[in-house]
Amino acid sequence: MSHSAERVEWASGEIVDSLVMPGVRFAVAKMSLARRAEISRRMRGLISELEFQAAGTGLADRLAATELEARIDREYIEWGLLAVLGLVIDTQAATLELLVEKGPEELCREIAGCVRKQCHLTGEERKN
Structure with a gap:
């Protein structure tokens, strides 16, 4: 039995070209077992609260749901954004903090x- 000297390379992140801001690129983390557990923990309460608020019919419920959606987007960005490339905000190279603020x-929203x-997982990935 022969063993191949080949190896598999895995990058823990990927760079994406922005569709909404041509020329801007951003790096996002790929999923790992530990990262899946972390994002699940972070989102559990927020998603439940959003479902509750979204079911309401009053203006206060809709405003609370909108606020929660923004908080959830921020959590996803803080969890998965590794870098922003090609963007300057108020004369400073964009950082995660500067981007969200x-x-x-x-x-x-794109990130x-x-x-x-x-x-x-997409439907096709779940099948495999």
Whole structure:
């Protein structure tokens, strides 16, 4: 029996070109067992609270749900964003903190969506 000298390379993150801000790129973490446990722990309470607020019919319920959606997006960004490349905010290179505090909302939502995709399997991936 012969053993191959080949090895498998794994990068724990990937770089994505922004669709909403051409020229900006961002690096997001790929899923690992430990990272899945961490994001599940972070999201458990927020998701339950969002479902409760979203079921309400009053203005206060809708506002609370909107606030929770923003908090959930921020959690995903803080958990999965590794770097922002090609973006300057108020003369400073964008950092995670600067991005969520002063950066463009549409980019934050794009990044949060990309991180969400890393956290959830697609229908095809679940079959395999």
